[in-house]
Amino acid sequence: MNLNNPMAFSADELLNLAIMTKIPVVIVEGVDDVPVYERISGSSGIMCDIYASENLCRVREGCEGVIKNICDIRAISDDIVVENHIIGILDRDARFYRNEMPADPAIFTLNYYSIESHYVNECSIRYLVSQFTKATSRLVTNSLVKEIYDSIVTRLEFLHYVSLEALLNACDRDYKAAFGYSDTIKSIVGRGLVPALEEKRVELDEFANRLGLTKSMETLLKICKGKWIVEIFSDHLLELIKELPDHCAASKIPQCQSCATGNSESKKCMYKYTSFFSADILKMQSFTNTNVISLNYIKERLLILQKTAA
Structure with missing residues (x-):
């Protein structure tokens, strides 16, 4: 762990923490996303730790930060099924249309461009x-x-x-x-x-x-x-x-x-x-508003994560 930034877990520390506490970890693209996802999970009684990618082992924000963090965790995971304990959530942005989305089961891609899009209804x-x-x-x-x-x-x-x-x-x-x-x-x-x-x-x-x-x-x-x-x-x-x-x-x-x-x-x-x-x-x-219907599939994925981490 970086002593200057106690949140900056190394990849193995983050994975071990999720496994030992049985509290899954969700990595999101930015700090602004954290309270939104905390409300979404909390409203469904789902216990998980939400981290902005820039505050973890790869100090980088956005989709690149999420991908790099998941890659680092995957690299040290040995035979551990990463997606049972940690997932990264990516916006469905231009990367999706460039066919650049990583084929990793620990990466969960939104149905819409970003989390904000789910509230236009x-x-x-x-x-x-x-x-x-x-x-x-x-x-x-x-x-x-x-x-x-x-x-x-x-x-x-x-x-x-x-x-x-x-x-x-x-x-x-x-x-x-x-x-x-x-x-x-x-x-x-x-x-x-x-x-x-x-x-x-x-x-x-x-x-x-x-x-x-x-x-x-x-x-x-x-x-x-x-x-x-x-x-x-x-x-x-x-x-x-x-x-x-x-x-x-x-x-x-x-x-x-x-x-x-x-x-x-x-x-x-x-x-x-x-x-x-x-x-x-x-x-x-x-x-x-945590009762927006368009958020249901996100809640379902977080619920699966909670069950596999238990």
Whole structure:
């Protein structure tokens, strides 16, 4: 162990610790991922230690850090089945489309681009509307949630070609891209780079066809950088939540009892947001929701890990 960094376990120390304590280890790409995965595992009663790759034996963040740590652990494991005690979780990023994902059973690849992508759905909308308004489950109906979701999905459509541009840039070194995954989505939009993609549609469509990528929300969650899509999703959800009191007063959505009785004071509408909030607050709050259906397969893998480590 590195005395200057007591968290920097060597590969053999980390494996031995997981075996002796019977508490499995999960290695994730970054520090920001740690609390998210701790909530996911904790909500299912799964006991495991979550470490950011940069805080372990290979002091390196991201997918490379996870892969290097798993490789080092595998190298000293002898006949020990590593994946019974330790797994590394990788984002489904450009590496996946370059066929560079390691064929190691101790590596678990997400279904979507990153963990943030798993919170762009109807489950999050229902959760966040209930969190930031006084609207009860009677008001936050399936039809209302779907209406909000469909509206947001329409506004996310521009990200399809934005994501294909970034993905092609990541897969083809000779491609002259306008931007890449390292850019922020606000920078891409702010520099007026999205309209210019219209001229590249044929080339980007051909690239998508080669990868078997159709234009759908499912595809978008796989190829759009998680930080991009959750940011735009939160921006639009903020706008739509703020519009709910006016829609309630006009009977465009299930009316709350205040508006139904003719009380025109919007501050008494049950859809009125209860406190100050922003798109960033919405985004961070969405990550506290452990009941998102899209997380179930991750919980199932962690449960298997806990059982094999016992």
